[in-house]
Amino acid sequence: MTAQRRLRKSIRxxxxxxxxxxxxxxxxxxxxxxxxxxxxxxxQNTSAVPVWIFSPTLTNYRxxxxxxxxxxxxxxxxxxxxxxxxxxxxxxLPAAYTISRYRQRGLAxxxxxxxxxxxxxxxxxxxxxxxxxxxxxxxxxxxxxxxxVSLPLIIWLMITFFDDVPIDxxxxxxxxxxxxxxxxxxxxxxxxxxxxxxxxxxAFVFSWNQFLFALILSGSNTQTVPVAVFNxxxxxxxxxxxxxxxxxxxxxxVLVLALFIQRWIVQGLTMGAVKG
Amino acid sequence: xxxxxxxxxxxxxxxxxxxVIAILVLVVGPVLTNLLFSLQSRSWGIFPVPHFIGFGNYLxxxxxxxxxxxxxxxxxxxxxxxxxxxxxxxxxxxxxxxDFFLKGVVRSLVLLPMIATPVAVALIWGLMMNPELGxxxxxxxxxxxxRILWDTSPTLVIxxxxxxxxxxxxxxMALIMLAALQSLSQEQLEAATIDGANWWQRLVRIIxxxxxxxIVVAVILRTIDALKxxxxxxxxxxxxxxxxxxxxxxxxxKSSFLYLRIGYxxxxxxxxxxxxxxxxxxxxxxxxxxxK
Numbered sequence: 001m002t003a004q005r006r007l008r009k010s011i012r013x014x015x016x017x018x019x020x021x022x023x024x025x026x027x028x029x030x031x032x033x034x035x036x037x038x039x040x041x042x043x044q045n046t047s048a049v050p051v052w053i054f055s056p057t058l059t060n061y062r063x064x065x066x067x068x069x070x071x072x073x074x075x076x077x078x079x080x081x082x083x084x085x086x087x088x089x090x091x092x093l094p095a096a097y098t099i100s101r102y103r104q105r106g107l108a109x110x111x112x113x114x115x116x117x118x119x120x121x122x123x124x125x126x127x128x129x130x131x132x133x134x135x136x137x138x139x140x141x142x143x144x145x146x147x148x149v150s151l152p153l154i155i156w157l158m159i160t161f162f163d164d165v166p167i168d169x170x171x172x173x174x175x176x177x178x179x180x181x182x183x184x185x186x187x188x189x190x191x192x193x194x195x196x197x198x199x200x201x202x203a204f205v206f207s208w209n210q211f212l213f214a215l216i217l218s219g220s221n222t223q224t225v226p227v228a229v230f231n232x233x234x235x236x237x238x239x240x241x242x243x244x245x246x247x248x249x250x251x252x253x254v255l256v257l258a259l260f261i262q263r264w265i266v267q268g269l270t271m272g273a274v275k276g
Numbered sequence: 277x278x279x280x281x282x283x284x285x286x287x288x289x290x291x292x293x294x295x296v297i298a299i300l301v302l303v304v305g306p307v308l309t310n311l312l313f314s315l316q317s318r319s320w321g322i323f324p325v326p327h328f329i330g331f332g333n334y335l336x337x338x339x340x341x342x343x344x345x346x347x348x349x350x351x352x353x354x355x356x357x358x359x360x361x362x363x364x365x366x367x368x369x370x371x372x373x374x375d376f377f378l379k380g381v382v383r384s385l386v387l388l389p390m391i392a393t394p395v396a397v398a399l400i401w402g403l404m405m406n407p408e409l410g411x412x413x414x415x416x417x418x419x420x421x422x423r424i425l426w427d428t429s430p431t432l433v434i435x436x437x438x439x440x441x442x443x444x445x446x447x448x449m450a451l452i453m454l455a456a457l458q459s460l461s462q463e464q465l466e467a468a469t470i471d472g473a474n475w476w477q478r479l480v481r482i483i484x485x486x487x488x489x490x491i492v493v494a495v496i497l498r499t500i501d502a503l504k505x506x507x508x509x510x511x512x513x514x515x516x517x518x519x520x521x522x523x524x525x526x527x528x529x530k531s532s533f534l535y536l537r538i539g540y541x542x543x544x545x546x547x548x549x550x551x552x553x554x555x556x557x558x559x560x561x562x563x564x565x566x567x568k
Contacts, residue, residue: 019371024385030443031388033411034400050411095295098288107292107299114303116556118504118525121545122302124532125309131320148302155295179284184291209393211507216533226395230511233399240403247396258391262384265391266451270497 034251037244045240060241064249067242068228074249077224079139080214081207084146088154088203089196091147096158097184101167108159112271115152119212122148127216137219145213150203157202157268161195162188198264205254225250307549313542320536333543342519342527343544349434350523350548353509354502356438357445362495364442365449370479372450373457386447394444398511401440402427427512430520437509437521441502449494456490457483489563496559503552524548 037045039056064070099108122145130141165188173183189196214224223231229246237243258265283290314333318326337343372383389397404412405426413423427436460483473481484491506525509515515522515530522530525548532541 016371016374016376019367020376020382023368023371024382026443027385027389027447030397030400030404031392033404034396037400037403046409048409050414091294091298094291098291102288104292107296110299110303111295113553114299116500116553117303117307118528118545118548118552119506120525120529120532121310121549122306124313124538124542124545125306127533128309128320128538144302147298151295151298151302179281180287181281181283184287205391209395211395211511212529226393229395229399233402233511234514243399244403247393247399250393251396254391254393255388258387259384262387265387266448266455269390269448270452270493 031251034244034247037240038248040241042239042241057241060239060245061249063239063242064245068232068246070225070228070246070249073223073225073228076218076222077208077226080142080146080222080224081204083139083143084150084207085154085200085203087143088147088150089200092151092154092199093158093189093196094184096155097162097188099155100159100162111152111155114148115271119148123213123216126213130217136217137221139222141217142214142222142224145217146207146210148213149206149210152271153203153206153268154199156271157199157264158192158195160267161192161199165191195264198261199268201257201261202265202268205257208250208254310542310545313539314546316539316542318539318542320538326539329539333540334547336540337543337547342522343524345519346522346524346527346544349519349521350503350525352434353438353441353505353521353523354499356435357441357502357505358495358498360438360442361446361449361498362491364446365494366453366484366491368446368450369453369457370483372454386450388447389444390448392444394507395511397440397444398508401443401508402512405436427521428517430517433513433517433521437505437512440508440512441505444508445498445501449498452490452494453487456487460486492559492563496556496563499559500552500556503555504548524551 036052038060039058040051040054041057041059044051044054095107098104126141126145127136130136130138135141169187169191170180170183173187174180178186209226210224211226211230214222214227215230218224218227225246229243229250232243232246315328315330316326317324317329317332368386372379372386376382404410405428407413407423407425407428410426412426416423425432427433429436503523504525505523506529509521509523509526510529513521515526519527524544528541528544528548531537531544535541
């Protein structure tokens, strides 16, 4: 009886690991392939049978920086994402606080509406307005539209964090003569630092990844990395290694950042509907 | 309540004010402008001078076979991606809920697809799906299966881009359901085992009903986003070959920025927004009834 049970248990363990390895392989293979492609030369990349063993070359990375203004695109992406995140925090933190404390459902609903409505609906009027103002291809145009992405993420994640800050602490501060605004800045904000960091990273990652707004509103002065990579593809770049190297360079920073905030990613993306 | 500064007394509306202004300017204004555009004949150029044509754009859309095909592609894409993501997501969640070696590492790895830059994801899948040189056809061949055209075939393009969506978003579904699984009470699960229920019965009769709210939330969020999918489809195929993967979102994008028919595109966007918001509202009412 016990031997039989042990056998059943080890069969079960075998299938568990088999399934896990299959899933992890499926999830990671595209990343692995991206890295391998970026380290192979064009002959190896266009071989009919995939070349698995080769001496890696960094030529593709060098050519991305030399033949394209990749550093400039990275800088544009960085500036826009940082500004969209920073302004999003300045606007979003106080709003999230009053939504949390005073149950301002109307505002919460408006933010949800912004998240649900197709982004192109905002893009057409925005492009018309910025064209009229001669402001297409400016940081202002990009940052203000990227706020549509960053602000809802920040507000919804911060509502759940502010909900968890015990109201007694604020009451105690008020008894000591502090006003509500002072209590917010002196007590609530410091206590919510982990949440603010998580919200900032999440907003940064999704601003960095943003493609649609940048595709239309950026130009030679502000072109972001995703748009630049899209242009490499559509202008018939056939150096697969170079394309893959560019893909590695865009994705790597966000993957590394994401690992710091794993616990909050799902919470942020589900608009607080799910606590991870 | 006279104590405190002016800010303390008015905090309730001063604090959210910048966000309210931002939403009015960034979101509400454009939505209303878009509604207005949808009732106009309008282009990006000076001619024709924008003029009011009532529901003319909507009537043109309903007579436009490309509009109906775009609605069809959008629904086809969503109907493949969301159910597959739900079932696979549930399976992955059940697996990750077990105890195993390196559990923390695996949970971190699962997050990566949905965080990776969509343009890069589309690029690498495009290379992998290349009919002549792509590694996916090489794998098919190893398994003794015929090579296929993937995203360059009019019939396979939607399943191909849906496959990329499944890769990118199954982890999201799985993590939502995993959070729900981890909050289940151990007693209820054990009670079911003692009753002599087997694994499958336990899953269908106890576990799924108990995490049903999480499944519903995951399905709603994914449905809303799948209907609007842009990045992956546009980068991989730009709606092609021909118009085989041109969803409503892509058709609206091309109408405004390639064909410069702003009024017409605006009407397509209103239809898309109504579909998406309608589905969101429907799910919301349906689940609210269930929660009571």
